[in-house]
Structures are given as C-alpha cells and as structure tokens.
Amino acid sequence: MDIRLATLAIIAINALVSIKGFNDSVFFDRYKFQVGPISSGQKDRMFTSGFLHVDVGHLFFNMFTLYFFAPVIIGHLGVLTFLIVYLISLVAGSLLSLLFHKNEPYYSAVGASGAVTGVLYAAILLQPDMRLGIMFIPIPLPAYVLGIGYMLYSIYGMRHQIGNIGHSAHFGGAVGGFLVTLLFAPQVFLRNPLIVLLMAVPILVLFVMERKRSR
Template identity: 50%
Template sequence: MNIFLIGIIAANIIFSLKGFDDISFFRKFEFHVGSIRSGEQIRMVSSAFLHADIPHLAFNMLTLYFFAPYVYENLGNLPFLLIYLASLIFGSLLTMIFHKDDYSYRAVGASGAVTGIVYSAILLESRIMIYGFIPGYLFGIIYLLYSIYGMKTKNDNIGHTAHFGGAIGGYAITLLEQPTLFSNNLMTVLILAIPIVILFVMAKQGKI
C-alpha cells in the first residue's frame, strides 16, 4: 500500500481512537465555530482527523482506500497529499463561510478531504463505476446536488458543506495538476462543474 495513504489512514485512526476515549481531547480539537472565531484555527484541520464513531471512521477510511489509488497512480504521491489536504481545508473554509454566525455549530470527520479525493479520482478516471453500475460523473453530480439539498434543509447531522467544499478543492487542484483534462476529458470536467455553479448561483441569490 502507498506510504502516504498509510500515513493518512493511520493518523485518522490514532486521532479518532484518542477522541473516542477522551471527551476533553475530542472537544478541544473538533470543529466548533465559536472557538475558531475566537482564534483556535487549528480546529479547522484537527477536526478532520476526528470521527464520531467507528462506523463513521470506517466508512471514510474505506472510501479513501478505494479511491486514493486513482489519484496517486495518475498524479504521484505529493499531488495526492496536496489534494487531500487542500480538500480538507476547502471543506473547513466553506463550512465557516456558511456557518460563521452559528457559534454553536460543531463537526468532525475526514469526509471533506475524502470527497475531494473521490472527485479527483472521477475526473482522472472518467470510466469509474460506483457500486459497479453508476458512472462516476453521474454519482459526482447526484452526490453534490444532494449536498446542496442537505445544506438548504439542514434536517440531518451530516456535514454537507464540508463535503461540498472538499469536492471543490479536489476538483480545482486536480485540474491545476492535470490541465490536459480540459482537452482530454472536457465533458467530465464540465459535467462535474454543474453542481458547483448551482451552489454559487443559489448562494448569490440568497437561496441557501
């Protein structure tokens, strides 16, 4: 297995297990808008290595495990790490933008970073099939449209905004790293941009 992937998964497991057993540790490093606005910006990164429970951790790490190879085998180790970290940060930044006035808002999980890797993989390998029968690009669109719905309705405890921010990060950095995608895979590039454009239009119109 790739050493960078091993390192990321190990960091998530170690940090999350510590958080499961130590609530003060969990509270100190979770994403919390009030604390971040008071100067604890480290939470914007540390929260992405904490998880709510074992299923949450397992789902994120398994998803990363299956999609990461498409990224580092196409782009290399350092770009893979860059996309992971940039997606993590994009997810936290977008969450802050949309929840900046909700001082009690809390979140944890690597979902933003992992979503960025998934989006990157779909860009790089347009023939990816999700669950064996759903085209990757179609899954990407549906997933982000559902994220917009979740951001708008706020009727669950899922960090939809972080997912969306992570997808934007993965999308943008992958295109910067592999600009030939604009000529070799333009249709997928344009299709995956649709939900991103919809989000920003809705935000500008105050509909989300």
C-alpha cells in the first residue's frame, strides 16, 4: 500500500462513518464517546467515537491535517507503523478523556482529533526541522515550538475547561503519538535529544499536576 492510498483509506473510513452519523442520530448517540455508557460497559465507544464528527467542517479540518502529516510518518516508518500510531493515539485520547471526566457521566465527545494530534506529534518528532505557519504570525515557526505550545495550551484548557473542545483527547493523542514514535524509532532521541526532551516537558507538567490534584 503506497503513502497516498494508506492516508486516503483512513480518510474514507472517517468520512463514511461520519456521514452515517450526520444522518442517523441513533447511530451517532450509540457510538459517540460518553462517560456514563462507557463506565457501564460500552467500551467500544472509546474507539468508534474517533471516527464520528459533529459536522462537515469538523471532519474536513481533521482530515486536512491528517492528509499533510501522515506521509511524514509513512515515509520514515512505513504504513503499518503509521496505522499503529493512528490507532494508539485515538485510544490514548479516549483514555485520558475518561480519566479527566470520569465523574461526569454526561460528558460526551466525538472526532479524530486525538488520533490526528498523535500523527502530528509523531511527524514533528521524525522531522523536527519542519516549519509550520499559524494565523496572525507572519513567520513560520519550527514545528516543535508549536507542538510544545499546543500541548501546554491543552493542559491549560483541560484544567480550565476552555471552550467546547476536547483538550484531554488532543493531549492524550499527542502523548500516544510521542511514545509510539519513540518505541518504533528510538534513533530520533539520538538525533535530536534536546527536542525530544523539550516535547516531554508538557507530559511531565501534566503528571505533576495530576499527582497534586489526586492527593
């Protein structure tokens, strides 16, 4: 399977499941991420919710991001590892969401954001010299700078519940992508140890915050 076909296959699955959800509220409600039903035994929601989206804009943004960053992982590590990064990041996003919202039975979410964020962070680790543009900043910034900033913003968003955004899924997905990439490509640490350590800082920050909160 070539790079483009692998990426398009994931996009097609997301599109088909999401379109089904757009037109079938019973289907959407049954397979979305929701803490209460998951706690009652419907664990499949932690996986299926990653292929549902609330609208076309939500679907397009996630798939647009995936289309540009998936080839970086496939080019470095191959199709199978890309699929592993994607799926582990998806589940990691759901697990962190469940951890942070375990006492909120009506909390619900959908979207491939966790999986896509994991792909983004894996791509940054593999190719940290990438430069990414962002609105209102005229000069493209190094990818790892934006990656670290986004993770810190996600921690802030989780703690303060900013907007109708699944910050915990984004962060969990990023952690999943980070760890799986180091597992399959430990050489990235030897090539760019400082960048890897810098990208680990937000993970340590969240760990310390959660230890304090749980005491």
